[in-house]
Amino acid sequence: EDKVVQSPLSLVVHEGDTVTxxxxxxxxxxxxxxxxxxxxxxxxxxxxxxxxxxxxxSGRLSSILDKKELFSILNITATQTGDSAVYLCAVxxxxxxxxxxxxLYFGRGTQLTVWP
Amino acid sequence: xxxxxxxxxxxxxxxxxxxxxxxxQDMNHNYMYWxxxxxxxxxxxxxxxxxxxxxxxxxxxxxxxxxxxxxxxFPLRLELAAPSQTSxxxxxxxxxxxxxxxxxxxxxxxxxxxx
Numbered sequence: 001e002d003k004v005v006q007s008p009l010s011l012v013v014h015e016g017d018t019v020t021x022x023x024x025x026x027x028x029x030x031x032x033x034x035x036x037x038x039x040x041x042x043x044x045x046x047x048x049x050x051x052x053x054x055x056x057x058s059g060r061l062s063s064i065l066d067k068k069e070l071f072s073i074l075n076i077t078a079t080q081t082g083d084s085a086v087y088l089c090a091v092x093x094x095x096x097x098x099x100x101x102x103x104l105y106f107g108r109g110t111q112l113t114v115w116p
Numbered sequence: 117x118x119x120x121x122x123x124x125x126x127x128x129x130x131x132x133x134x135x136x137x138x139x140x141q142d143m144n145h146n147y148m149y150w151x152x153x154x155x156x157x158x159x160x161x162x163x164x165x166x167x168x169x170x171x172x173x174x175x176x177x178x179x180x181x182x183x184x185x186x187x188x189x190f191p192l193r194l195e196l197a198a199p200s201q202t203s204x205x206x207x208x209x210x211x212x213x214x215x216x217x218x219x220x221x222x223x224x225x226x227x228x229x230x231x
Contacts, residue, residue, distance in 0.1 A: 004158070034219060042120075042206060042222035043159075088158060103174070104220060106151075106158030 003027050006089050006107035014115050017079050021110045023089030024071040033065055033072050036088040038109065043088055046074075079114045086111050118142050120223035122207050128229045129197040137192040137226050139207030147210045148190040149174075149220065150182065152203040159206060165190055197230045204228070 007022045025033065032050045036043035047056045049065035049072060056063050060079075065072045076083055086109040093105060120141045129135055141148065146167045151159035161174030165184040179201060181193040190209075194201060204227050208220040 009156075042224050044222075045219045048219060090159075103149075103161060103164065104159075106160075108156060108158045 003093075003105045004089055004091050004107035006087075006110050008110060009108060010111045010113075012113045012115065013079055015080055017114075018075065018077045019079060019112065021074040021076075021087050021089075021112070022071065023073070023107055025089075025091045025105070025107075026070060027091045027093035027105055029093050030067065031092040034090045034092065034104065035063055035072075035074050036090065038086040038088055039084075046087075076112075079112075081114050081116055084112060084114045120207055120209055120221050122205075122223035122226050124226060125224065126227045128231065129194075131197060131199065131230060133197050134193070134195045135197070137194075137205055137207075137228075139190045139192065139223060140188050141190075141207075141209040141221070141223075142188065143209060143221065144187065145209035145211055145221075146187065148184065149208045149210075150180070150190070150192045151206045151208065152176065152201075153206060153225075154203050162192065162205075194228075199230050202228060202230045 004025045032048050034048050035046040037046055047063045052065055052067040060077045063074045088109045089107045090104040123138045149164045150162040153159045160176045162176055162180050163174055163182040165171045168184050168187050171182050171184050184190050204225050206225050207223040210220045211218040
């Protein structure tokens with residue numbers, strides 16, 4: 001059973017469009033939610049969110065977390081072809097056996113394609 | 117700082133063969149992880165380690181083994197390769213994640229095909 005659900009799974013837009021990617025989760029002992037960008041190789045870190053309502057921004061990317069409704073969104077404004085990638089959402093929760101180790105539960109990702 | 121390095125980049129195995137995927141990090145991270153990523157899916161945790169000499173199973177450990185004799189190295193062993201193990205394997209490391217969350221740094225991945 002999926003603990004982290006991303007939507008949509010695939011999205012095709014044109015340069016200049018604004019996109020919103022969704023991530024909902026159900027993870028025991030939530031500690032943080034992370035967004036990664038994956039371009040046919042290793043995931044690279046974008047944001048870590050731990051508190052509700054505080055927007056994180058990096059250039060044209062921004063993200064916000066709602067811990068009451070258990071979801072996060074990732075916004076990309078004025079998209080460029082270089083934004084084409086899979087965007088992974090991961091939630092850091094305490095291990096199933098109650099260990100102190102935080103472990104990441106990943107969603108399937110959203111494949112974003114930006115056409116020129 | 118090379119970060120997290122993995123070898124090999126690609127490998128084709130026959131059913132029943134064994135191999136070791138190598139992972140090394142030079143960031144002095146205590147925590148290391150092995151994930152597999154199947155097409156169109158997220159990453160699934162295979163094994164992890166909180167320090168030298170300590171390893172534990174993740175979500176999908178069957179068919180794999182690990183060891184952690186040093187802080188830097190965390191090799192993943194496949195003993196009897198099966199087609200179901202065809203996947204891309206990522207190694208990752210992070211600072212200790214007890215009181216706080218820390219991002220995980222990923223290696224470039226190993227693409228393994230078992231035929």
